[in-house]
Amino acid sequence: MSFLDYAPAPESQAVLNLRPDYGLFINGDFVAGRGVPFQTINPATEKPIAMIAHANTADVDTAVAAARRAYDRTWSKLSGSDRGKYLFRIARLVQERARELAVAETLDNGKPIKESRDVDVPLVAAWFFYYAGWADKLDHAGVGPTPSSRGVAAQVIPWNFPLLMLAWKIAPALAAGNTVVLKPAETTSLTALLFAEILQQADLPAGVVNIVTGGRETGQALVGHPDVNLVAFTGSTGAGRAIARSVAGTDKKVILELGGKAANIVFDDAPIDQAVEGIVNGIFFNQGHVCCAGSRLLVQESIHDDVIDRLKQRLSTLRLGDPLDKNTDIGAINSADQLQRIRELTDIGEQEGGERWSPACVLPDSGFWFAPTIFTNVSTSHRIARDEVFGPVLSVLTFRTPAEAIAKANNTPYGLSAGIWTEKGSRILAVADKLRAGVIWANTFNRFDPASPFGGYKESGYGREGGRHGLAAYLKPAAGGSAARTVAAPADASPELDAKAPVSRKKAAK
Amino acid sequence: MTSSQSAMAQLNNGDRAVALLGGEATDANLRRYLHGIPGIDAVGLEQRAADLGSRSVKTSSKKWALDKIISLIDLTTLEGADTPGKVRSLVGKALTPDPGDPTCPRVAAVCVYGDLVPIAVEALGSAHAAGTATGISVAAVATAFPSGRASLAVKLADVGDAVTGGADEIDMVIDRGAFLSGRFGQVYDEIVAVKEACKRADGSHAHLKVILETGELNTYDNVRRASWLAILAGGDFIKTSTGKIAPAATLPVTLSMLEVVRDWKRLTGARVGVKPAGGIRTSKDAIKYVVSVAETVGEEWLTPSLFRFGASSLLNDVLMQRQKMTTGHYSGPDYVTID
Numbered sequence: 001m002s003f004l005d006y007a008p009a010p011e012s013q014a015v016l017n018l019r020p021d022y023g024l025f026i027n028g029d030f031v032a033g034r035g036v037p038f039q040t041i042n043p044a045t046e047k048p049i050a051m052i053a054h055a056n057t058a059d060v061d062t063a064v065a066a067a068r069r070a071y072d073r074t075w076s077k078l079s080g081s082d083r084g085k086y087l088f089r090i091a092r093l094v095q096e097r098a099r100e101l102a103v104a105e106t107l108d109n110g111k112p113i114k115e116s117r118d119v120d121v122p123l124v125a126a127w128f129f130y131y132a133g134w135a136d137k138l139d140h141a142g143v144g145p146t147p148s149s150r151g152v153a154a155q156v157i158p159w160n161f162p163l164l165m166l167a168w169k170i171a172p173a174l175a176a177g178n179t180v181v182l183k184p185a186e187t188t189s190l191t192a193l194l195f196a197e198i199l200q201q202a203d204l205p206a207g208v209v210n211i212v213t214g215g216r217e218t219g220q221a222l223v224g225h226p227d228v229n230l231v232a233f234t235g236s237t238g239a240g241r242a243i244a245r246s247v248a249g250t251d252k253k254v255i256l257e258l259g260g261k262a263a264n265i266v267f268d269d270a271p272i273d274q275a276v277e278g279i280v281n282g283i284f285f286n287q288g289h290v291c292c293a294g295s296r297l298l299v300q301e302s303i304h305d306d307v308i309d310r311l312k313q314r315l316s317t318l319r320l321g322d323p324l325d326k327n328t329d330i331g332a333i334n335s336a337d338q339l340q341r342i343r344e345l346t347d348i349g350e351q352e353g354g355e356r357w358s359p360a361c362v363l364p365d366s367g368f369w370f371a372p373t374i375f376t377n378v379s380t381s382h383r384i385a386r387d388e389v390f391g392p393v394l395s396v397l398t399f400r401t402p403a404e405a406i407a408k409a410n411n412t413p414y415g416l417s418a419g420i421w422t423e424k425g426s427r428i429l430a431v432a433d434k435l436r437a438g439v440i441w442a443n444t445f446n447r448f449d450p451a452s453p454f455g456g457y458k459e460s461g462y463g464r465e466g467g468r469h470g471l472a473a474y475l476k477p478a479a480g481g482s483a484a485r486t487v488a489a490p491a492d493a494s495p496e497l498d499a500k501a502p503v504s505r506k507k508a509a510k
Numbered sequence: 511m512t513s514s515q516s517a518m519a520q521l522n523n524g525d526r527a528v529a530l531l532g533g534e535a536t537d538a539n540l541r542r543y544l545h546g547i548p549g550i551d552a553v554g555l556e557q558r559a560a561d562l563g564s565r566s567v568k569t570s571s572k573k574w575a576l577d578k579i580i581s582l583i584d585l586t587t588l589e590g591a592d593t594p595g596k597v598r599s600l601v602g603k604a605l606t607p608d609p610g611d612p613t614c615p616r617v618a619a620v621c622v623y624g625d626l627v628p629i630a631v632e633a634l635g636s637a638h639a640a641g642t643a644t645g646i647s648v649a650a651v652a653t654a655f656p657s658g659r660a661s662l663a664v665k666l667a668d669v670g671d672a673v674t675g676g677a678d679e680i681d682m683v684i685d686r687g688a689f690l691s692g693r694f695g696q697v698y699d700e701i702v703a704v705k706e707a708c709k710r711a712d713g714s715h716a717h718l719k720v721i722l723e724t725g726e727l728n729t730y731d732n733v734r735r736a737s738w739l740a741i742l743a744g745g746d747f748i749k750t751s752t753g754k755i756a757p758a759a760t761l762p763v764t765l766s767m768l769e770v771v772r773d774w775k776r777l778t779g780a781r782v783g784v785k786p787a788g789g790i791r792t793s794k795d796a797i798k799y800v801v802s803v804a805e806t807v808g809e810e811w812l813t814p815s816l817f818r819f820g821a822s823s824l825l826n827d828v829l830m831q832r833q834k835m836t837t838g839h840y841s842g843p844d845y846v847t848i849d
Contacts, residue, residue: 003574003812004804009566114564273769274554317805326566423549443551 004317009326011113015100021051022189024059024213025196027066028206034059035214040190043110044323044332044367052189055212060181060221063210067152067179068227070207075179076149080136087132087174089202094125097198101191105163106323108190110332110368111286113324123448124167127466130450131171134471138176142468147475149177150253151229156219156243158235159185159334160289160390165234166192168465170209171450176474178230181210183222185235187335189213220246228252230474234291237388237414237459255463255473257291257455259388260416262437263409264294264445267402268303270421271443276310279394282419282445284318284372287331288392289338291460292417294445296385297374298405301398308376308396315372316359330392333368342370342391349375349384354395380411388414402427406434415457419445438464515779523744524702526778530742535702540694544738550730550766559762562805563798572797576832577615578812579796580607584649584785584820585849586621588656588753594629596849597622601633603849604646608829610845611836617825618814619647619679623655624668627675639678641714647814649679649719653704656723656752658683662700669707672716679717680708681749681820686726689736697736701743719785719818720745724763725755733763737770747783753820758788761798768806775807784811787820793831796824822849 021037023030035054042049055063075083094101101124102116111120139145153173157165162184173180184192192211199209212218216239223231224246233243234257247254264282266275282294299307323331333339350356354375363369370391378385378395385395399405409418418437420428428442438456441447448454448466455464463473518526531539567575585604587596600620608614619639622630630648631638639645650672654660660668669680682704688696701720708716720740724733737748748767751758764786771782784803790796796819803811811817826846834840 003571003578003800003809006565006567007569007571009568118564270548271551271554272548274551274558277554277558326564423551443554444557 006319006327008322010322011103011106011117011324011326013103013107013324016103016107017100018050018104018190021053022193022213023053024055024063025193025199025209025211026059026063026207027070027210028200028204030196033213035218038186038215040108040187042107042367043187043334044364046366046368049107049190052193052213055183055214055218057221060212060218060225063181063212064152064154064222064225064227066207067181067210070205071151071179074205075174075208076177078177080138080177083174083177084132084135086202086204087128087135087171090198090204091125091128091132093198093201094121094128097194098122098125101163101194103324104194105191106331109159109162109188110323110334112328112331113326114328115286115331120161120164123450124163127164127167127171127450131175131471134172135175138471138475140468141176141471141475143472143475144477146478148478150474150476151178152227153178153180153230153232153474154222154225154228155180155182155232156223156235157182157184159188160286160291162188163191163195166195168234168470169232172465172471173232173474174208176471178474179208181212181222181228183212183214183219186213186215223247231255232463232473233257240461253473255465256461257463257465258416258459258461259390259414260291260293260456260460261296261386261388261412261414262292262294262417262419263296263298263412263435264419265399265405265409265421265431266297266299266303266307267405267420267422267424267427268300269423271423272303272307272310274443275421276307276314278419278421278443278445279311280314280318283394284330284392285446287333287370289334289390290446292439292446292454293390294417294419295389295394296409296412297394297396298399298408299396300405301400304396304398308374311374312357312359315374318359318361318372320361320369320371321364330372333370333391336368338390339368339370342389342393345384345387345389346373346375346393349378349382349393349395352382352384354378354382354384380408386412402431406431410434410436413459416455416460417441515777518778519780527742535695535698535742537693537695540698540739541692544694544735547734547738550734552730555730555766556762559765559802562765562802563761565798565801567797567801573832573835575797575800576793576828576835578800579793579819579828580617580825580832581615582812582814582817582819583617583825584619584621584787584818585617585825586753586787586820586822587849588621588623588651592623592626594626597626597629598633600849601630603825603847605634605637607825608832609847611833614829614832616646618818619649621649621651621681621820624650624652624672624675624677627672627677631676638676640676641678647678648676649681650675650677651681651683651752653682653700655681655683655721656754658685659687662703665700666703666707669704673708673710677716679719680704681719681721683721683723683752684736684740686723689727689732689739694739697739698743701740701745705744717746718744719747719749719783721749721752721787723752723755724750724759725757730762730766733766734770737767741770741774741782745782747785747818749785749787749820751786751788751820753788756789759786759790759820761802764799765802765806768803771811772807781811781816783816783818785818785820790819790821791823791827793824793828796828
């Protein structure tokens with residue numbers, strides 16, 4: 001046996017204590033849904049994990065009403081520092097239960113445990129810690145003195161980073177003083193429901209966060225609900241368009257974080273070994289289920305062959321398989337539907353003349369799997385160079401000059417992210433300045449930090465998440481302009497009514 | 511092997527360097543060549559090293575790796591206080607790392623100062639490799655180790671002494687002063703001269719390990735250039751450190767050197783060894799290096815002719831881990847022998 005066939009190193013599932021079925025989390029309690037429950041499965045094995053409740057319109061009404069009540073009576077009246085204490089407490093509980101959350105995420109989503117353990121869950125905690133610190137500093141959020149919260153936020157999140165996207169949405173909303181109704185993606189509700197248990201442990205006042213599970217129509221009922229003040233959505237551009245239409249003409253604030261087709265630009269003076277790592281990380285991280293994935297490699301023609309050689313060599317060391325194995329690099333595709341879409345687009349890629357290559361790798365018999373794939377000989381008119389595949393598929397294009405690289409990189413309806421690889425600092429700045437993308441990485445890719453705003457141009461959406469900008473979206477400027485500074489803001493009122501004193505010791509974990 | 515590789519393979523070392531450099535190994539030609547090599551992004555390199563370090567090597571893989579690590583160790587003593595007695599004791603440890611377990615492999619070599627080479631050779635007796643593939647080699651540090659601050663004549667005499675004394679391998683240091691001031695030609699010429707001094711009367715030659723002393727070179731770009739320089743000049747191995755300067759071997763530095771030998775093989779078809787030395791004290795750390803070698807240049811490099819650990823205290827930690835895998839429980843430092 002070869003050493004590189006590392007002996008199995010599975011992460012233990014013993015730390016998980018899952019229930020056979022989960023209700024909706026409304027007003028601080030798990031309640032039965034009125035729709036028909038559905039099964040959530042492990043995409044790596046297709047085995048069932050748990051039954052998930054399905055929220056119908058009436059359930060969504062109940063959840064929004066609970067959020068409204070909690071907003072009016074409790075959350076909007078707490079001081080910023082008290083809201084911050086709850087957020088700090090949630091962050092600490094996420095850290096305490098990190099392993100459990102990572103295993104559950106991997107089980108439900110199919111991503112490798114090393115990613116859920118080293119990326120997703122630590123970032124979830126970091127997001128709550130970061131926004132906890134903001135809760136009592138809203139005057140400095142950039143929307144003027146004594147801003148106010150917006151009210152009830154309807155948040156709909158995707159399946160690619162289930163718990164992380166939850167944190168991106170909930171942390172700034174709560175820090176700013178809003179209450180939340182959140183709908184996880186249909187195929188990945190599990191960690192949101194474990195997170196609901198954490199909220200109970202943290203003694204978060206009832207109704208401040210409500211989680212309704214279900215399908216597309218649940219999400220539609222939520223974003224279309226007349227009593228929500230803000231809609232935040234991360235997902236496909238098609239669904240984002242539908243949301244924009246449904247809220248048109250209302251005074252709901254909308255934040256959309258949609259698809260992408262990012263260019264990862266490698267110049268001939270790039271640090272070549274690190275660029276190859278960056279290409280791999282850019283498109284094969286999380287099986288390519290990343291809206292900001294570097295799915296279009298733009299490589300300078302003079303080094304094309306060398307880069308592709310090195311890339312192929314590197315891909316042959318990637319390990320695809322059991323997502324719970326600590327040495328797995330590429331996990332399962334999240335759903336049969338997504339696998340189908342990836343297959344369709346890659347078939348079209350071949351028909352259009354792209355040269356397809358995958359390393360030798362054995363795909364497991366059950367579950368949803370797709371080998372890491374690169375397409376060379378791709379031109380800008382091919383669909384695999386234009387459509388978001390949302391899978392482990394890289395399209396390779398070439399360019400001759402920086403101007404051509406910029407033109408090709410910008411030639412997409414999207415504009416979420418981009419990467420630049422060069423040892424020349426001035427080139428980084430000059431090229432970044434001309435790229436129309438919300439996030440630009442220089443000599444790295446797919447790095448996230450709660451302090452850094454994230455969001456897109458054009459069809460990649462509008463609004464920013466993360467950092468001060470991400471907080472500002474959840475705030476309204478004070479009505480009276482700067483004069484409002486002299487008036488006691490609601491946020492300064494002392495905690496009262498049914499808010500439990502946040503200084504009490506948290507309940508023991510489970 | 512590609513056609514350009516086989517063309518390269520037929521050249522002798524000096525001619526190959528001339529072909530690659532496009533001329534003689536002058537400061538200017540070397541500078542042009544070494545500065546034309548793609549740079550290293552430090553953050554990216556360190557991230558990749560950390561990623562390789564997070565591989566989980568368990569059960570049968572761990573057992574294999576531990577034995578492999580022992581067989582790749584250059585068991586080292588490089589103290590001013592070294593005596594024949596100390597060297598004999600070290601050789602005893604090299605021959606029988608674990609007296610309680612006859613299945614325990616022997617180390618690759620013992621590494622000592624030049625004047626103690628005859629003692630080591632004598633102590634090894636019939637177990638001395640002496641140019642064969644089996645047995646334990648004797649490696650000697652030379653060329654005014656560790657500083658390298660002596661005239662070329664003194665350095666060559668140092669090497670000649672060790673080779674005459676029976677050394678199978680010479681661990682030389684490069685002139686870091688010359689390298690850092692851009693006198694690449696001088697560094698190159700010294701390595702070539704030392705390689706020549708490694709020749710024995712019968713035409714065979716001691717293997718040459720070139721110590722870059724990466725802790726003094728400071729940047730990864732410098733490490734990469736020094737690696738290329740040492741290989742162009744004919745080094746059989748590139749080695750990180752003397753162990754006398756901190757930082758000594760680190761995983762990112764070693765990874766950057768592994769990438770150079772990988773690229774050298776792509777370019778010429780020839781294989782060059784890598785030896786991280788100094789600072790690797792635990793099995794856990796050593797396994798990270800084994801993983802990095804296997805995933806960067808391939809498992810074929812995990813052999814004493816292509817990879818070594820320069821270490822002293824590492825061996826006992828590996829032995830304790832090995833005992834734990836056999837018996838199921840941890841012993842303690844009194845259950846492994848000191849040298």
